[in-house]
């Protein structure tokens with residue numbers, strides 16, 4: 136601190152001074168980065184481009200954002216961690232990024248650094264050498280409060296954090312926010328689990344699964360930067376509007392390189408257009424893991440172990456002959472090996488060429504590798520490869536499987552019964568790839584077939600959110616994208632709303648190819664207030680009897696209003712409830728059965744209430760969103776108006792799925808829920 140400034144008189148002043156000094160240090164770091172001249176560093180312009188873009192990235196990351204506090208916490212260790220024998224080795228300010236002073240000493244350390252860990256995990260029971268934990272409160276960019284815990288002081292009582300409560304109570308306008316300042320110990324364990332292991336998290340609505348998954352990616356990118364920069368990371372979410380809702384969390388944590396996709400995006404491509412949907416029974420069957428074996432057989436169905444004739448390779452004046460039985464032996468051996476269809480096809484001409492070379496050597500010639508390659512490219516060899524191991528196009532293969540009853544019957548024999556096979560076949564066989572009415576489930580089949588032919592590349596880490604909704608075949612599609620990496624699986628069995636939703640995590644993990652993953656449970660709810668979660672949990676015995684009710688760590692019990700009206704007044708009652716909710720602070724979501732959305736949209740418009748759709752971002756001037764129940768998953772609103780629960784249940788193919796959809800809708804509220812209905816509420820909601 137400059138000598139002419141008075142020394143701070145209160146602890147808060149001292150912290151403000153540290154904040155000011157840290158911001159000044161950050162400005163210096165940025166100025167230094169901007170002043171770097173890289174023109175001489177590398178002669179190669181490609182490297183120079185890469186370097187320049189990395190530098191631009193760094194300069195951007197060094198921006199001091201007025202409303203993002205540079206640090207939010209502090210830990211004072213009992214013992215010195217560093218070399219210095221002063222407070223610098225003991226006191227650490229924790230923030231989103233690392234800031235150092237002119238001597239290189241840290242002024243703020245990254246929340247992901249090892250020295251930050253006890254800030255999240257230390258407790259009175261396990262102080263982890265922390266004497267003091269201080270949490271800071273901000274108003275705008277202004278440091279206004281702090282809260283201390285003396286972890287080694289037996290006299291100090293344990294109490295809940297008012298700053299955490301304040302953070303949780305903040306109105307939910309805008310996109311999803313990060314939670315770096317308040318990650319809880321049970322969440323932190325998952326965030327910081329190592330890269331080599333896969334983790335699966337079961338958690339009730341609002342326990343922070345999505346938040347944990349996103350922070351985990353940010354953590355892994357910090358701790359294993361080089362490895363993951365090469366292999367890549369991916370976050371998978373249930374739909375585009377959800378991805379838009381979460382898309383700003385990682386950039387806010389300084390991570391811009393993480394890809395985000397839905398499962399449908401993952402398997403898109405191959406020149407097909409998704410224009411159809413399957414009836415739920417068919418979709419379920421197409422998503423069944425048995426389809427993997429059907430496809431495997433179909434892909435290999437064109438292989439002929441015995442060619443019509445042996446191969447005769449003519450070189451110069453000599454003819455070399457590989458007989459039928461020897462080719463058959465090579466093909467049989469390749470079929471038995473656990474390699475991709477395409478890799479085996481590439482190996483086959485070399486193997487036949489090798490057989491020719493053996494003969495050449497026996498005849499006294501001394502052929503080298505070039506000769507082997509030339510033989511492998513010989514037209515006679517190519518012809519026999521084409522004959523015994525035909526090229527397979529994954530799209531055409533699946534098209535044939537769904538159109539040609541005989542072909543399907545051969546591939547599915549002993550795996551699918553006749554009835555099932557009938558279900559799979561298109562009513563009218565497609566004339567071609569372009570005209571076929573491909574469904575999302577078909578794209579997954581094509582993806583599997585493609586992988587049987589050529590191995591899908593694996594990423595370093597994949598976060599799979601709302602994982603309970605995937606079919607076994609979809610799990611396989613995700614699994615092959617992290618086959619040599621690891622996965623974080625996040626979900627809630629009670630929120631499974633597809634007919635093929637998984638019944639248990641062991642099964643899901645087996646399909647993902649990660650049976651060894653550890654299953655953890657998150658139990659503390661940060662979103663749904665007590666009254667509302669208790670009400671929604673009445674559905675649990677019907678939808679997921681093995682799960683227990685979530686707790687709510689919110690102080691306020693929330694408001695829950697049930698309003699029954701005559702059917703002709705239903706739309707008006709929904710509009711009125713939205714109007715009431717809008718009188719309060721924060722976002723409002725009107726959730727309704729998909730079929731009711733057009734009517735309600737018209738009613739809102741007629742009443743002069745502008746409203747958004749889920750993909751659009753809420754703001755202070757546009758706080759109301761009309762949400763089809765099918766898109767409510769993962770989202771949250773300060774106040775939720777739920778329209779006609781019976782219609783939400785009826786919108787699904789079966790009752791359990793309907794009740795689960797209702798459970799999702801009932802658990803989106805942060806402060807209050809108003810249910811308006813004309814039809815009696817489902818019996819399961821009656822007081823237990």
Ligand SMILES: Nc1ncnc2c1ncn2[C@@H]1O[C@H](COP(=O)(O)OP(=O)(O)OP(=O)(O)O)[C@@H](O)[C@H]1O
Nearest residue numbers: 314317318319340341342343344345346661662769
């Ligand atoms: N440690 C925390 N501190 C503050 N807020 C938190 C914390 N953990 C979670 N939250 C907040 O709780 C809300 C719910 O979190 P999130 O959406 O990640 O839960 P979820 O388990 O994925 O819910 P769902 O099952 O409904 O998708 C979010 O607003 C999130 O920011």
